Each structure stands twice: as structure tokens, then as C-alpha cells.
Amino acid sequence: GNSVTQMEGPVTLSEEAFLTINCTYTATGYPSLFWYVQYPGEGLQLLLKATKADDKGSNKGFEATYRKETTSFHLEKGSVQVSDSAVYFCALSGATGGFKTIFGAGTRLFVKA
């Protein structure tokens, strides 16, 4: 079936460090891929998306490239800030079999000043 696997957390970084959160997926058809962010006590916010192979999604300094050959959608940011501390969810939707969004388990990021 369709699924998303992302690296376990928590990830702890110092401010201005480079961030990578790995995400791989299994899907039939041609899904769209997403990263959502959840700040403490809040709901889900769409961070970025990519709709087809080799697309790069970007927002607020975060980037992720849809890699069909490796079925990956890794999240990166060149210089993290304390305010980036949150839980990050990789997700897919539009795979064969319906419109629902399938989420990874989430990766908690702590950024220290």
C-alpha cells in the first residue's frame, strides 16, 4: 500500500546549523508530496509541496526535491533558527486509490540558541 517513512527524531541542532530530514515514500500512481509543520499546540501548516518528479518545493528557506528514482522528498534548510523548532511531517496524496493524505510519523526538531 501507499506509505511514507521519515527519519525518527528528535533532531537537535544549534542555531544556524544545516538541517536535513529524510523522507521516502511508497506509492502507486503519481502522488503529490508535501511537508507540513506543526508548532507546539497548533494545527498543521503546509510548508511546501511538489507535484511531479524533479519539482522543487520551497518556502521560508526550506526546500525539498521530488526524486522519483529514489522515491524521496528530503527536507533541507541551510541555516535553522530557534523559531523553526516544531514537528515536521512528510506526506503524500493523490496516489492511486483515493485522495486521502498519508502522513509520515513526524520528526521533532529542537533548535538551540
Added chain:
Amino acid sequence: EPEVTQTPSHQVTQMGQEVILRCVPISNHLYFYWYRQILGQKVEFLVSFYNNEISEKSEIFDDQFSVERPDGSNFTLKIRSTKLEDSAMYFCASSELGQGPYEQYFGPGTRLTVT
């Protein structure tokens, strides 16, 4: 910018009671969804709804759950007899048929606590 809204933000109920969680999707959207997130766990799909009927549901969505679009704006999730394990954050989402590839807009969530 249009957004999905949910009420209440926090609901506390006793085991065995019925609860109704309410959502107002974005006005021109045609697909509606409910998801839940048990504390510290992943977000799980419950049900999708289109054209006044359920289009897909997960194993979690058993006979205790029902959804309804009672008027042109609200979309509700009812849990008939709540259990302790129903305690979770419930997210409503909506999407516009044909807009971008299947992007869903999520509401802020309702935290349900069953005691």
C-alpha cells in the same frame, strides 16, 4: 486568505457520551476530510466525503463514527459513544476538486479529551 475553521477548539466529554465536532470548509471546496492525531503519534486518515456521501473511510472509522454536511457550510464528525481511546486531536480538511494536485487545507483542530 480563506481558511478552514473548526469548533470547539477543545472538547472534554465523559466516556459513553456523544460528541459532535464541527468544521466549516473553504467555501468553494468540494472534498472534505477528517483526520485524527493521538498525542505524540502520526496523523491518521478517518474519512473523506464528496457529493454528500462518504467516498473513502479507514478501518478506524467504525460504526461509532458518522459524518454529515447538514447545510451548505458545515461538515460534522459525530462520535456516538466515546471511548477513552478516542482522545485525540481531530483535524478537518477540504480540497477543491481540480485545484492543484490534491492539496488539502487543514483546520486548526479540535482537541477531544474523553475522561
